[in-house]
Amino acid sequence: MSALRITGTTITPVALKDPPLLNSSGVHEPFALRSIIEVHTDAGITGINEAYGDDATLDLLRRAAAVLPGVDVFDLNELSRRVSAAVTSVAASSPTELIGAASADKTVAQAVAAFEVACFDAQGRAVGRPVSDLLGGAVRDRVDFSAYLFYKWAQHPTAPDDPREFDVDPWGEALDPDGIVEQARRMVDRYGFGSLKLKGGVFPPDEEVEAVLALRRAFPDRPVRLDPNANWSVATSHRVAEALAGELEYLEDPTPGIPGMAEVAAKTDLPLATNMCVTGFAEIPEAVRLGAVQVILSDHHFWGGYRATQALAGLCQTFGLGLSMHSNTHLGVSLAAMVHLGAATPNLTYALDTHTPWKSESEDVVLGGGLTFTEGAVAVPAGPGLGVELDRDAVARLHEQYLTCGVRRRDDAGWMRRVRPEWTGKRPRF
Numbered sequence: 001m002s003a004l005r006i007t008g009t010t011i012t013p014v015a016l017k018d019p020p021l022l023n024s025s026g027v028h029e030p031f032a033l034r035s036i037i038e039v040h041t042d043a044g045i046t047g048i049n050e051a052y053g054d055d056a057t058l059d060l061l062r063r064a065a066a067v068l069p070g071v072d073v074f075d076l077n078e079l080s081r082r083v084s085a086a087v088t089s090v091a092a093s094s095p096t097e098l099i100g101a102a103s104a105d106k107t108v109a110q111a112v113a114a115f116e117v118a119c120f121d122a123q124g125r126a127v128g129r130p131v132s133d134l135l136g137g138a139v140r141d142r143v144d145f146s147a148y149l150f151y152k153w154a155q156h157p158t159a160p161d162d163p164r165e166f167d168v169d170p171w172g173e174a175l176d177p178d179g180i181v182e183q184a185r186r187m188v189d190r191y192g193f194g195s196l197k198l199k200g201g202v203f204p205p206d207e208e209v210e211a212v213l214a215l216r217r218a219f220p221d222r223p224v225r226l227d228p229n230a231n232w233s234v235a236t237s238h239r240v241a242e243a244l245a246g247e248l249e250y251l252e253d254p255t256p257g258i259p260g261m262a263e264v265a266a267k268t269d270l271p272l273a274t275n276m277c278v279t280g281f282a283e284i285p286e287a288v289r290l291g292a293v294q295v296i297l298s299d300h301h302f303w304g305g306y307r308a309t310q311a312l313a314g315l316c317q318t319f320g321l322g323l324s325m326h327s328n329t330h331l332g333v334s335l336a337a338m339v340h341l342g343a344a345t346p347n348l349t350y351a352l353d354t355h356t357p358w359k360s361e362s363e364d365v366v367l368g369g370g371l372t373f374t375e376g377a378v379a380v381p382a383g384p385g386l387g388v389e390l391d392r393d394a395v396a397r398l399h400e401q402y403l404t405c406g407v408r409r410r411d412d413a414g415w416m417r418r419v420r421p422e423w424t425g426k427r428p429r430f
């Protein structure tokens, strides 16, 4: 087969409605940003992908896109080389909150990832094989996901200088253990998830311990994870780890930084997981040396794409670390991309995170509304490439929403300040 050369790209920013989910930074804004990537080729085949959609990322993606014409979609080393050269001078910035410190390497990784996955989709369409086959073959035909539980308000509040009324989502308020158990029950009934993850770092830790214990009582067969996004001091983390000994599948990012995590790890048998202190390859040596983490959450969007995630998987295997998968608010193209990767990564044995239940069912960019969950899992799409098609009308609608929503970068702390003017979002708060 001859080369399949890139002739151009289309990057479409979109905004989706997002409920008022609480976390250690503040609260999700009423809209979350993503971008839809299309890589066009001289054979008329177009590969698609989904990436972050904040202003800094869009600038990064446009710079990278400018150097892609002429690249063969099978020549991913050339793609990485060109993208790296085009964006190394771009100032490091984080596309979203709660994924750790930004760095130049991570900025390059995000740009490579956005186009690399689209090239895999184009490759798959060209050869008529699913992306999981191109990644080495699916070792599982269904990929398990975890129920991602959040403390939340019933509705985004209006502000004096912004009289917009925001949608009421179907989930209602969840501000205490009963609310979290009720949310879990609805999510498990609806999607069949076999494990639960509670986003913590919102309320005083003793209240979150109570919520975890309530989940354990209500769902004794389902493993539970707790993720306070580095909002606890080392001393608080020790106390909570003791209170939850034997109760958690893993404790995710209790405290900031690799040395702090190492201090926590030294006094608990609970595995510590992270998508904050190890989010790039440069952070792995220190984390391994100090024994700071036992599970790393992959995420192809910021680790550098599929091939980089496979390299991460190899390192986890080498050093005896567990491998899980992180999620940010996303649409159906990202879900498909996560499923192929999850299927083709043998040592990704934990259920993956996903924000899918928090997305309005009427908002997706994928034809048919996106992949579906059965008993907590998504079947690996069998069609060529990622196995999903863009719904052009939906892309246009969500792009229009992007143009009018007023959000241009994620700022959970800023939104929280509308309600609590003294709020800084500074960690650790407890």
Ligand SMILES: O=C([O-])[C@@H](O)[C@@H](O)[C@H](O)[C@@H](O)C(=O)[O-]
Residues within 6 Å of the ligand: 021, 022, 023, 097, 098, 099, 199, 227, 229, 275, 326, 327, 328, 329, 353
């Ligand atoms: O959506 C959120 O609020 C999450 O807290 C997200 O921003 C985190 O990056 C992520 O899901 C996590 O596991 O830390």
Ligand SMILES: [Mg+2]
Residues within 6 Å of the ligand: 227, 229, 252, 253, 274, 275, 276, 326
């Ligand atoms: Mg996390």
